[in-house]
Amino acid sequence: MSVGALIFAFNNEQTNYVQMAAWCAKNIKRHLGLSTAVVTNDVDNPDCSVFEKVILAESECGGTRYFEDYAESVTWYNAGRTDAYSLSPWDQTLVLDADYVVASDQLATVLSSQQDFLCYRSASSIDQNNDFSNGNNWFGNPAIPIAWATVMMFRKSPHARHIFDCMNMIKQHWSHYRELYGIDRTTYRNDYALSIALNIVSGHTLQTNYIQGNLISTMPAHKFSKLGEDRYRVDYVNKEGQSRWTQTKNIDLHVMGKKDLEAIIATN
């Protein structure tokens, strides 16, 4: 059975996602030994040479999103993720965000699962003081749990195909589903589409299998720096307004602050 990792990378006015994806692919190869593919509209980018496969796709804009680290709204080319199932050349695929830092072999456990589809059900902030109860782990009115599209594992199977077909349907009729689920933000978000799709495919029971544990994340307001190989320092201000820091070693991270991640990648 063929296995690989798929990363979507569409550059916008602020972030070089292809470069970020190439760095992510190197980490994947080092820790998981997987083949990697990038889905991009910038196939001539020299960073694409890192990937075994380069898949050309048009960028699809999901709207604009404000990023605290850039202090401005940037265009968000996130809407193509729903095509991961049809674009993947492998029987089993790991779909990762370009800003996901693979610093361990932990995802090998996810790949060894017999499930047809897995993603994270909950996220936690590295500083433990960000409120993830609203908007990050629950959404809509009445609230339903968020499934995170940052890390997804799927096998080519009817169950996984139904989930991606459903995500596509939700994306195409986003204004309808946004209203139906009481989502106040107009920007299309893959996490919401995935959550709604899982809800529909499970027969509106919310009975879905997820990756065990939390998606550990750093927030855009955090200062993210590298201490050594697979070791990172995160600086933040706690609820009392005091400067604090913590460090990670061999922990996979979702880094929401793209600016700091780009700076780290530029020096590597």
Added chain:
Amino acid sequence: MDTDNLISYARARFDHAAARQLLKEKYSARMLFPYNGGMWRADPTLLVLLATVPPGDAVVLDLYETPVQVNPEELRGIAMQRWQEQMNAWHLEFAELSQCR
């Protein structure tokens, strides 16, 4: 890094509570392992359950609530080894981080 950032970097104190929670999340994830088509977590609950199951094949629910036929002695051996290895690594890293200021 500008001067303000350098001062803030130097003045920041290590957040032991956050580090402790991070270690818990890291090692909880490392307790997971596949066996016989099921996914398991090496923890006292699984170890105690397997200690009470009579010898011979048994059917146990995995983390995804799938009934899986297992050899209890074999699964217990794997779970115990995983649990001890990861608890030792957790203890070492905890002691290392306790020195941070």
